[in-house]
Amino acid sequence: MINELYDRCSQCRRCALWETRTNLVFGDGNPSASVMFVGEGPGENEDLTGKPFVGRGGQLLTDMLAYVDLVREKNYYIANIVKCRPPKNRDPLPEEQKACMGWLSEQMGIIKPKIVVCLGRISAMALIKPDFKISQEHGLVFDKGGVKYMALFHPAALLRDPRRRPETFIDLKNLQKLIMEIAPETYQ
Numbered sequence: 001m002i003n004e005l006y007d008r009c010s011q012c013r014r015c016a017l018w019e020t021r022t023n024l025v026f027g028d029g030n031p032s033a034s035v036m037f038v039g040e041g042p043g044e045n046e047d048l049t050g051k052p053f054v055g056r057g058g059q060l061l062t063d064m065l066a067y068v069d070l071v072r073e074k075n076y077y078i079a080n081i082v083k084c085r086p087p088k089n090r091d092p093l094p095e096e097q098k099a100c101m102g103w104l105s106e107q108m109g110i111i112k113p114k115i116v117v118c119l120g121r122i123s124a125m126a127l128i129k130p131d132f133k134i135s136q137e138h139g140l141v142f143d144k145g146g147v148k149y150m151a152l153f154h155p156a157a158l159l160r161d162p163r164r165r166p167e168t169f170i171d172l173k174n175l176q177k178l179i180m181e182i183a184p185e186t187y188q
């Protein structure tokens with residue numbers, strides 16, 4: 001099912017980003033997982049490989065998630081708000097986010113996550129609320145129609161400012177607790 005969605009998404013022309021991208025960066029990980037991470041949009045390494053979060057920030061994220069026993073191939077699925085790299089890594093424009101949101105909705109319809117973790121402000125504003133304040137509201141749990149949402153600092157922000165990492169470790173510990181409560185299958 002997820003492969004059929006990938007095939008349709010790879011033909012997408014809903015915004016202009018397809019013209020400048022190298023590869024579609026659709027998503028990666030276990031499509032049967034109960035936990036889904038959502039970033040903002042592909043950077044250069046992601047564009048070149050077709051996989052989300054594989055650059056320096058991605059490696060930091062992978063390492064930090066391993067700290068709470070979350071392994072991409074097994075325990076979670078990971079994707080982005082926009083599936084094609086914005087030129088020069090600029091923020092995806094509101095109209096590009098809007099154009100791409102249907103693909104993420106379809107992905108979520110297949111994966112049916114119990115917990116969605118937004119990586120960074122752009123993702124949290126798109127998925128939790130438009131006025132989301134990442135510095136004040138990271139780590140808090142929001143309920144939306146029975147699905148739990150939480151935001152973490154974006155890994156690129158943690159690379160730029162390592163002083164924020166301890167707070168993210170606390171958020172990750174709280175995420176682990178939430179997973180054990182409502183999605184214990186993740187760790188089985």
Ligand code: URA
Binds near residue numbers: 040051119
């Ligand atoms: N930053 C993101 O938001 N997503 C990626 O896939 C890589 C970097």
